Amino acid sequence: xxxxxxxxxxxxxxxxxxxxxxxxxxxxxxxxxxxxxxxxxxxxxxxxxxxxxxxxxxxxxxxxxxxxxxxxxxxxxxxxxxxxxxxxxxxxxxxxxxxxxxxxxxxxxxxxxxxxxxxxxxxxxxxxxxxxxxxxxxxxxxxxxxxxxxxxxxxxxxxxxxxxxxxxxxxxxxxxxxxxxxxxxxxxxxxxxxxxxxxxxxxxxxxxxxxxxxxxxxxxxxxxxxxxxxxxxxxxxxxxxxxxxxxxxxxxxxxxxxxxxxxxxxxxxxxxxxxxxxxxxxxxxxxxxxxxxxxxxxxxxxxxxxxxxxx
Numbered sequence: 001x002x003x004x005x006x007x008x009x010x011x012x013x014x015x016x017x018x019x020x021x022x023x024x025x026x027x028x029x030x031x032x033x034x035x036x037x038x039x040x041x042x043x044x045x046x047x048x049x050x051x052x053x054x055x056x057x058x059x060x061x062x063x064x065x066x067x068x069x070x071x072x073x074x075x076x077x078x079x080x081x082x083x084x085x086x087x088x089x090x091x092x093x094x095x096x097x098x099x100x101x102x103x104x105x106x107x108x109x110x111x112x113x114x115x116x117x118x119x120x121x122x123x124x125x126x127x128x129x130x131x132x133x134x135x136x137x138x139x140x141x142x143x144x145x146x147x148x149x150x151x152x153x154x155x156x157x158x159x160x161x162x163x164x165x166x167x168x169x170x171x172x173x174x175x176x177x178x179x180x181x182x183x184x185x186x187x188x189x190x191x192x193x194x195x196x197x198x199x200x201x202x203x204x205x206x207x208x209x210x211x212x213x214x215x216x217x218x219x220x221x222x223x224x225x226x227x228x229x230x231x232x233x234x235x236x237x238x239x240x241x242x243x244x245x246x247x248x249x250x251x252x253x254x255x256x257x258x259x260x261x262x263x264x265x266x267x268x269x270x271x272x273x274x275x276x277x278x279x280x281x282x283x284x285x286x287x288x289x290x291x292x293x294x295x296x297x298x299x300x301x302x303x304x305x306x307x308x309x310x311x
Contacts, residue, residue, distance in 0.1 A: 010035040010054055010092070018052060018089050022096070025049070033063045033168055034092075038099065050084060051099045054092040063168030064093050070167035071097060073138045079131035079163050100151045100163050107152065107301060108222065116222040119293045124150075124162055124222065125284050126295065128215045131164040133277050136173075136208045143169040143206050145214035146192045147221075152301070160302045173207070182207075182271040193238055194227060201239035207271035212280070216262060224250070256290065258283040 016024045018039070025038045034055035041050050055064035071083040082098035104124070108114060116124065128150070135142055142149075142164070149166045153159050169190060174181050183205045191200050197213040200206060221227045228248065229241040245251060246267070251260050262283050269275055288295050298306075 010056065011090070012037070012054060012092065018094065019087060022050075022052060024052070028101070039096070041096075049099050050096055051081075052094050052096050054089070054094045056092055058088065058091065058093060062093060064095055066170055067167045068095050070135070070138070070140055070170045071095065073140070074134060077134045079127065079134060079161065081163060081165060099154060100165065101154050102151065103148060104150045104152065104162065105147050108147070111300075113225065115225040118223055118287070118291060119295075119297075120299060121219050121223040122284050122288050122293060123295055123299060125215070125219045126281055127162040128164075128218070129212070129277050129281055129284075131162065132208070132211050132215065135164065135167075135170075136211070136275075139173050139175070140167070140170045141173060141206055141208060142167065142211050143171060143190045144192060145211050145218070146195045147218055148192075150218075156302075156305045159305050160299050171206070174205070180207075180272045180274075189235070193233075193235060194221075194229065198239065198242050201235060201242070205271055207269075207273075208275050209266055209269035209271070209273065212266045212269075212275055216259075216266060220251075220255070220259070223255075256287045258287045 010030065012024065012035070014024050014026055014037075018024065021041055021043050023040045023042070025040055028036045028038050028051065030036070034053060036051055036053045039050050039052045041048050053064060053067065055062055068083070068086050071081065074080040075083055081100055084096040084098070086093065086095045088094070108116060128145075132142070132145070144166065145164075149164060151163050151165055153161045153163065174183050186203045187205055189196070189200060189203055190206055191197075191210075191214065195214040195217045197206070197210040199210050199213075217227060228245055228250065229238045232238050232241065246263065251263060262280055265279065265283075266275070285295065287293075
């Protein structure tokens with residue numbers, strides 16, 4: 001697996017009040033760029049729990065600023081957290097958003113043998129594509145599509161919805177005169193090594209096709225249980241294994257044939273190409289039909305919640 005990113009230390013304590021209406025209850029998580037807390041919001045008779053994400057530094061353009069811009073553009077769209085407000089506390093910028101969770105990593109880890117069923121993998125794939133359609137329609141590339149950036153809703157009504165989060169690495173599509181153009185120069189490696197596309201390993205500018213390839217790798221991992229480059233830490237070796245994966249027995253012979261078709265289609269796309277998202281969703285539905293899977297049925301954890309059991 002990928003080595004975990006270094007975590008920043010945030011000098012903010014549980015019980016601390018943020019502004020007039022927020023009280024920190026507990027830390028949800030932390031990463032290389034900041035930390036996120038469970039927060040109680042109180043205003044008059046209104047009381048609810050939300051999430052606040054902090055990032056140290058007051059520079060105008062930060063990862064958190066990027067996150068705020070993208071969240072605002074996705075307001076009211078399915079598969080994305082609601083944006084509430086932003087502000088400054090001490091030496092930190094913060095963004096207040098809808099509370100979601102648990103992560104799909106947590107969901108997978110409580111299911112022995114620690115992977116999704118084919119039905120769950122296909123439903124995730126459909127919804128994952130829907131989330132990418134929405135963010136791409138707003139003109140952004142996510143650039144870090146990975147399991148840790150997907151969560152489910154935290155209520156009975158939303159527990160069957162997958163949400164895409166964490167937009168700090170998002171970048172605008174390059175568009176000139178209404179036409180998508182590929183930047184002339186390559187950049188640095190972006191994303192998470194296990195799920196990064198081959199183009200990411202080549203340090204090419206990442207496009208919509210690269211987000212889709214990362215999602216495809218997640219689907220494979222969730223269904224099979226692991227990717228062939230699990231526990232490989234050298235970027236060049238992971239790149240080589242991904243190139244070989246295209247002709248691997250796993251992809252060609254062991255998985256439903258549509259997985260190979262999806263991989264071939266995504267690989268055929270370039271930065272400037274607008275993906276045919278419905279084509280990929282149709283291939284996923286073909287897998288479901290051939291395996292007599294009803295994609296409209298509730299996910300297992302939805303039924304647990306509806307029956308009053310703890311997720």
